[in-house]
Amino acid sequence: MKTLPIQLLLLFSLLLVIYSCEKEDSIIEQENRLKTVALEDAQAFLSQSWKKNSSGSGNSFITSISEEINYEDITNTDEELAVIPVTTTYKHLQSRIALLEIDGEVQSVVVSLKPFEHSTPGNFSGELLITDIKGNFIKAFKVENNILVIEYIIKNKIYKNYYEDLDKNSSYNSNAKSCEDFAGTEWCIDGEEVIVTAYLPTPYVSLSHMYPTGGGGEESNCEVGCDNNWNPSGGGGGDANLNPEPEPESENCPEGFYQNLEGECIEILPCNTNDEILDSAALQAAFADIWEQSGALNTDIPMESRLEEGGWIVENSGRFGFIPFDSSWSRTPCGINPPANWASTIPDNIVGYVHTHPFYLGEDRRSICQQAEAEYQGGPSDDDYFLLMAIASEVGNFNILGFVIDGEQITSFDFTRTENMQNFNRCGY
């Protein structure tokens, strides 16, 4: 009987050892899939690529390759990413080739960044494009204040020239704007789908996005998120300075503010409204974005040059996201006209829709908006309400909410039209 406790203790210890070994094995197995590309292998890869390029048998996307190879940290592994500055046909983008050995093969992608004007060192905001070394689209993101807020999924690859031709034959001049090329490339994000990704403390990009064929496994005790990530804005090892020098006037904005096109410092800190949609940081960034796109940053901007902008508010597993209205919908300063097939574009997980009124309370917009009131009153119109009810009917959900953003406030409304209508301060977004 005396030996029983000792036997139990031994059994417990054995189980503990087995568990530890299994866990260790899984980490080793995971890490073994990813390997740093050795310096000589990286040089050979680049040399081979450049020779193909020069001889014309390769691609003409990459126009020059730096001789400098940096090794940058990847989260949750000791392996490193070989990063080489390059220039591409998108001369205005800051591009780098990222090399990683996955399952014994050297994989390559080109990661390009286009910082926004308000991006600052250590607080990146801008567009991030991932392509293969031939320039074929892999992924695109929007980063706002170090947060990956939007992932662009291109359903149809439509080139800018197509839209420009379309625009020439259109009675509206809004198509070209709504087909604004992504990060200054020839890509138009048509039928775009936008997903708010996890909030990460810095603009980490998962290797699974960069190398869809096998990068980025998961493991426990992860440093950031639960997979292997790289900070393309210069987080590790390399000396790349991907954030632009701040404009002189940007220095006037304290931390937590961004500078709009007019040079004003706009607060970007989340503002607690007790409305779960409006308190979503990702949606606040999206709302700030569509307000900027509306071109009504102050009352001095001519009313005829402003445009209504908007999109769907969706919810994925408790996280809110934003999907802009299709670029083919015509925009004017006074409205947005969906096409006849508008209902087919409603996302399944819709919880609301938002659009801007690019005006400030009291503005007289009668010269551009027929039948409008002498002084802009704010809030949704009957037409805005009818659209809400049409959406609700289409999806069979009368809890759908409508939001209107104007120069002074955000107004939410539901099927009751006025009963539950609420006005919120803009809170800097």
Place this chain on the structure above:
Amino acid sequence: MKKILLILSLIFTMSTYAQTEQKNSCTPEHTFAKFKVELFLTKNEKSYREKTGTIEESVDKISAVKNESECIALNNFIEKNDKYHQINQGIDTSLKTIYYYKTSNFYYIFWGFKPEYYRPRMGPKQVFIVVNKDLSQHWEFYK
């Protein structure tokens, strides 16, 4: 024989023209237009209804104005008011039309897309006129 045919064709043309004129005095019916009036009587700001005295008006009585003499009177009302006349002249008549609706004691006048061009869209608040039955008093709202 030719004279008779000419007279008959003239009569036919005139009667057709007269019929067209008669049709044009009134405005089309549309579900959206009825809904807009219903919205005014039920869901727009209560102060609108208090101000106009429409608080007791029944939504069951909402209908398009079809009586020719009423339509002519409403047309005259619009023509005599400079502001409304200008709005009426300014609309793109290929796409939009004026709507005349009524309940027991009031008329409702507004402009919108013709039924064949209507679809849900985002747009500005637009003028909505409430007129009492003898056309002696009217109220203007933007909704």
